[in-house]
Amino acid sequence: xxxxxxxxxxxxxxxxxxxxxxxxxxxxxxxxxxxxxxxxxxxxxxxxxxxxxxxxxxxxxxxxxxxxxxxxxxxxxxxxxxxxxxxxxxxxxxxxxxxxxxxxxxxxxxxxxx
Numbered sequence: 001x002x003x004x005x006x007x008x009x010x011x012x013x014x015x016x017x018x019x020x021x022x023x024x025x026x027x028x029x030x031x032x033x034x035x036x037x038x039x040x041x042x043x044x045x046x047x048x049x050x051x052x053x054x055x056x057x058x059x060x061x062x063x064x065x066x067x068x069x070x071x072x073x074x075x076x077x078x079x080x081x082x083x084x085x086x087x088x089x090x091x092x093x094x095x096x097x098x099x100x101x102x103x104x105x106x107x108x109x110x111x112x113x114x
Contacts (some may be wrong), residue, residue: 005033006029006030006031006037006095007030007097007098008028008029008030008037008060008096008097008101009027009030009097009100010025010087010089010101010103011025011026011028012100012103013100013104014106015103015104015105016105017073017105017108018108019107020073020074021073022070022071022072023070025068025069025070026066026068027039027089028065028066029064029065029095032063032064033060033063033095034062036060036062037059037060037092037093037094037095038060038092039057039058039091039093039095040055040056040090041055041056041057041087042054042090043055043071043085043086044087044088045083045085045086056069060094073107075110076111080109082109083106083107083109084104084105084106084107086102086103087102087103087104088101088102089101
């Protein structure tokens, strides 16, 4: 009998945060696993530099179905307008990618522009 793997996905496809704040994103498994499950993530940013590009791995221990990651958004004094970052899940081990497997963080500029 084939093994049916759980799916791993974000709980939302978009988040909005203001410069200088943080945003917590949540990743879930569709069902508990008896084995360790890992999934990579990549943050792809636009050119305003308020959220740095990064990669990482989220680990689900046996029985866990929810994990969170917090990103701190840099504050600056530049009037660059709102920005976006794309966070993408990749390379799942012990699971398959569900939907949504990518999400957008919209960063609201908090600077007063002349």
